[in-house]
Amino acid sequence: MTVSTSRGPAPGSIAAQYQPSEFLSRVRNFSIIESTLREGEQFANAFFDTAKKIEIAKALDEFGVEYLELTSPAASEQSRIDCTEIAKLGLKAKILTHTRCHMDDARIAVETGVDGLDVVIGTSSLLREFSHGKDMDYITKQATEVITFIKSKGLEVRFSTEDSFRSDLVDLLSIYKAVDKLGVNRVGIADTVGCATPTQVYELVRTLRGVVSCDIECHFHNDTGCAIANAHAALEAGATHIDTSVLGIGERNGISPLGGFVARMYATDREYVMSKYKLHMLRDIENLIADAVEVQVPFNNYITGYCAFTHKAGIHAKAILNNPSTYEILKPEDFGMTRYVSIGHRLTGWNAVKNRVQQLGLTLTDDQVKQVTAKIKALADIRPRNIDAVDQLLREFHAEVHGSNNDDSQVPKKRMANGDTKEADAAVNGQ
Numbered sequence: 001m002t003v004s005t006s007r008g009p010a011p012g013s014i015a016a017q018y019q020p021s022e023f024l025s026r027v028r029n030f031s032i033i034e035s036t037l038r039e040g041e042q043f044a045n046a047f048f049d050t051a052k053k054i055e056i057a058k059a060l061d062e063f064g065v066e067y068l069e070l071t072s073p074a075a076s077e078q079s080r081i082d083c084t085e086i087a088k089l090g091l092k093a094k095i096l097t098h099t100r101c102h103m104d105d106a107r108i109a110v111e112t113g114v115d116g117l118d119v120v121i122g123t124s125s126l127l128r129e130f131s132h133g134k135d136m137d138y139i140t141k142q143a144t145e146v147i148t149f150i151k152s153k154g155l156e157v158r159f160s161t162e163d164s165f166r167s168d169l170v171d172l173l174s175i176y177k178a179v180d181k182l183g184v185n186r187v188g189i190a191d192t193v194g195c196a197t198p199t200q201v202y203e204l205v206r207t208l209r210g211v212v213s214c215d216i217e218c219h220f221h222n223d224t225g226c227a228i229a230n231a232h233a234a235l236e237a238g239a240t241h242i243d244t245s246v247l248g249i250g251e252r253n254g255i256s257p258l259g260g261f262v263a264r265m266y267a268t269d270r271e272y273v274m275s276k277y278k279l280h281m282l283r284d285i286e287n288l289i290a291d292a293v294e295v296q297v298p299f300n301n302y303i304t305g306y307c308a309f310t311h312k313a314g315i316h317a318k319a320i321l322n323n324p325s326t327y328e329i330l331k332p333e334d335f336g337m338t339r340y341v342s343i344g345h346r347l348t349g350w351n352a353v354k355n356r357v358q359q360l361g362l363t364l365t366d367d368q369v370k371q372v373t374a375k376i377k378a379l380a381d382i383r384p385r386n387i388d389a390v391d392q393l394l395r396e397f398h399a400e401v402h403g404s405n406n407d408d409s410q411v412p413k414k415r416m417a418n419g420d421t422k423e424a425d426a427a428v429n430g431q
């Protein structure tokens with residue numbers, strides 16, 4: 001039997017054969033535009049006071065995101081002040097603010113001290129009719145005036161079409177071509193309603209890549225669950241910048257979440273992602289946002305969810321204990337997380353129980369471990385048992401077999417969010 005320890009796609013696997021054009025692909029060379037302080041502020045529960053915005057900005061900057069996008073200073077007087085305050089912090093990340101394609105907004109924004117403006121206007125027929133009421137000629141004229149003005153101030157400028165995937169392709173390419181000629185730093189594609197599929201994203205970005213020479217930013221809403229996959233497809237097709245927010249918070253059910261996007265890109269190129277971002281900070285950053293907007297981190301959250309590194313079924317547990325790569329594409333330790341093998345349930349198997357027996361310092365033959373596993377399964381058929389109950393059962397069984405009470409071994413435990421106890425890291429790593 002050949003045992004591979006590699007975490008990349010297995011040689012000969014479908015994943016290994018699928019090589020998107022390296023010429024176009026930016027999966028190994030992208031930037032994150034972190035929009036928790038813009039799109040995230042559009043989340044139903046969000047309210048960040050100045051101090052909280054600064055705390056969030058500093059945390060994301062330390063994590064390593066390349067850009068922070070802030071709410072338009074035209075939104076309110078406090079939004080304008082906050083923009084100015086964050087622009088003054090001297091962070092490594094570039095500070096952007098997000099404005100309508102309107103001179104009034106641009107004039108206010110350029111005075112805040114930000115590094116650049118992300119300008120947007122709707123181009124789908126729905127938004128043209130029911131949002132701003134302007135046609136493509138008007139939009140092009142307005143965009144030209146706004147972009148020229150921002151550039152005259154020496155600031156970075158991105159021009160984006162809202163609702164790109166329900167816009168006419170000819171309209172889109174014409175306006176992108178026009179603004180590229182004006183010298184924008186980036187054009188943006190926005191899946192404002194979350195309707196796009198990865199294939200549609202790939203095709204649109206690839207087409208656009210052939211039309212403009214500037215960078216391409218992409219923004220994906222998650223209404224139909226494609227936000228992360230769409231971000232990856234966009235990079236494969238040559239997009240350079242991806243918008244994220246912590247926990248994905250944003251308008252409706254939000255956009256590509258920072259953690260999930262990072263997980264996806266880590267699985268594509270672990271070294272690249274680890275060289276850019278302080279992955280151990282992710283959990284604290286998510287907790288910071290979850291507290292601020294009064295939500296729980298979902299149990300199945302990417303990387304940091306309660307069960308993201310919990311292995312349960314016996315078949316999985318055996319293989320994981322032999323080699324974690326069997327059922328993990330992400331190394332928990334790279335994110336400051338801990339692997340857990342759960343055994344107090346009816347799906348457990350003797351290999352996982354044997355591992356626990358060894359951790360407890362008990363000596364049982366394989367046949368004896370199989371017998372005690374059958375007992376655990378019978379009990380767990382009534383209800384699952386926590387690790388304390390399983391340990392007690394194992395010790396009692398051991399005492400019965402050996403005719404003595406051997407309960408002096410101590411395995412460190414930590415308390416979990418659900419009140420259960422889990423073994424400490426070293427006890428479950430199985431390596």
Ligand SMILES: CC(=O)SCCNC(=O)CCNC(=O)[C@H](O)C(C)(C)COP(=O)(O)OP(=O)(O)OC[C@H]1O[C@@H](n2cnc3c(N)ncnc32)[C@H](O)[C@@H]1OP(=O)(O)O
Nearest residue numbers: 072074075076100101102120121122131132133162192251
């Ligand atoms: C898809 C997105 O998430 S885009 C970003 C959304 N962000 C925001 O909306 C920021 C917060 N917004 C606000 O504080 C306010 O909406 C403001 C200050 C921007 C505008 O407020 P108001 O002037 O009261 O207008 P209101 O919000 O009712 O309507 C939007 C106005 O912007 C115009 N508009 C909408 N989109 C754009 C655009 N991309 N570019 C230029 N004008 C636009 C509309 O025509 C409408 O103008 P009207 O007053 O002449 O009808």
Ligand SMILES: O=C(O)CCC(=O)C(=O)O
Nearest residue numbers: 120160162188190192219
């Ligand atoms: O500016 C952009 O590109 C995106 C704006 C936005 O939030 C959206 O269209 O959903």
Ligand SMILES: [Zn+2]
Nearest residue numbers: 039192219251
């Ligand atoms: Zn959005």
